[in-house]
Amino acid sequence: MFRPLLSLALAGALPACSWVPRIPGVTPYRIEVQQGNFVSQEMLSQLKAGMSKEQVRLTMGTPLLADAFHADRWDYIYTREAPNGKRESRKLAVYFADNKLLRVDGDGVQLEKPQGQPVPPPATQAPVAPAPQSAVPPASEGAAAPAVQAPPAEEKR
Secondary structure (H helix, E strand, O other): OHHHHHHHHHHHHHHHHHOOOOEOOEOOOOOOEEEEOOOOHHHHHOOEOOOEHHHHHHHHOOOOEEOOOOOOEEEEEEEEEOOOOOEEEEEEEEEEEOOEEEEEEEOOOOOEOOOOOOOOOOOOOOOOOOOOOOOOOOOOOOOOOOOOOOOOOOOOO
């Protein structure tokens, strides 16, 4: 008899936990939530094209995302939610070539040029591999071109 009454009393009291009385002028405390890597303008101004990955890591900190499929790209992402609910988000991508800093892309970022060298523009397409060289020497003028042979078919086992 005691257990069913206790269960009923708890079930009836549970919805009361979700209701909080509102007092005019008094609001609950809300914290500021920051996540990710904060990147200041001072940190960005220290980056120079041609820096090693270790130098960039010392300047910027460990990247939030270091993708195994894109080892030459580091992503620094920062979000902040103010107590009033306003959200701020920044994204920064650092690209390397031959373990040297190539370029930085992100929210209003400009990378300084080292010693008068131009910073290459961002690649819009993947580089195209050159066509493989043929083992057959080019035909001399006036001679017929050799016939192209298909590779031998593999045997199925």
